[in-house]
Amino acid sequence: MKAVGFDYDGVIVNSRSAAWSAAERILASFGIVVPIDSSKTMEEAFGHAAQDALVGAEHAGALRMAHRLLMRHRACDLKLFDDIIAVVANVEAPKILVTAGLADGVKRRLGRTASLFDEIVGFESGRKPDLMAQRVGRLGVYVTDTVSDIEICRALGLPVIACTWGTHDDVQMLAEARPDAIANNAAGLASVLNDFNFKQKEGS
Numbered sequence: 001m002k003a004v005g006f007d008y009d010g011v012i013v014n015s016r017s018a019a020w021s022a023a024e025r026i027l028a029s030f031g032i033v034v035p036i037d038s039s040k041t042m043e044e045a046f047g048h049a050a051q052d053a054l055v056g057a058e059h060a061g062a063l064r065m066a067h068r069l070l071m072r073h074r075a076c077d078l079k080l081f082d083d084i085i086a087v088v089a090n091v092e093a094p095k096i097l098v099t100a101g102l103a104d105g106v107k108r109r110l111g112r113t114a115s116l117f118d119e120i121v122g123f124e125s126g127r128k129p130d131l132m133a134q135r136v137g138r139l140g141v142y143v144t145d146t147v148s149d150i151e152i153c154r155a156l157g158l159p160v161i162a163c164t165w166g167t168h169d170d171v172q173m174l175a176e177a178r179p180d181a182i183a184n185n186a187a188g189l190a191s192v193l194n195d196f197n198f199k200q201k202e203g204s
Helices: 016-029 037-047 049-056 060-073 082-089 103-116 128-136 147-156 171-176 184-202
Strands: 003-006 095-098 119-121 139-144 160-163 182-184
Touching: 003 128, 016 037, 016 060, 049 060, 049 128, 060 103, 060 184, 082 103, 082 184, 095 147, 103 119, 128 139, 128 147, 139 147, 139 184, 147 160, 147 171, 160 184
Parallel strands: 003 095, 003 139, 095 119, 139 160, 160 182
Antiparallel strands: none
């Protein structure tokens, strides 16, 4: 049976406000004071285009790493979505957590819950598109909260479920990206995953 893949931020943990706050702190160090309180303002102030404009494309990666490090520093302050963790625990398939963040911070926050996953991999091992491509043969479906991840899955031919409870992207944008399914809560995710699991068994 193929594995179920999970994103971390916005799916397993409520990190949206922390991510916005970290971006505000980085921008403030450049003398830019911008309140970030939505996905739209986050993209406008700290998206790739904004980062390129601020420090140049050749240095933008340093800004993204600074953001990852701030998020790792805040790791233990982030609230887990306990109802989603319960869904993960009931998935009768291998589980792989693939994040664009730093995996050591993820593991620190998850604590014993990390044992639910057969593998946890993050930026220490490479960029997310590459991490996903390396595991596409093992994955049957991926659960995410971002348009960029949906696009990665589409390029790989990997079924993808979009979730909305902690999304870092606008819900309408998620729908417009045309994931294979959308889950609005834990019960919805459990139902959708059960359907994918059933299909896998039917095809085996």
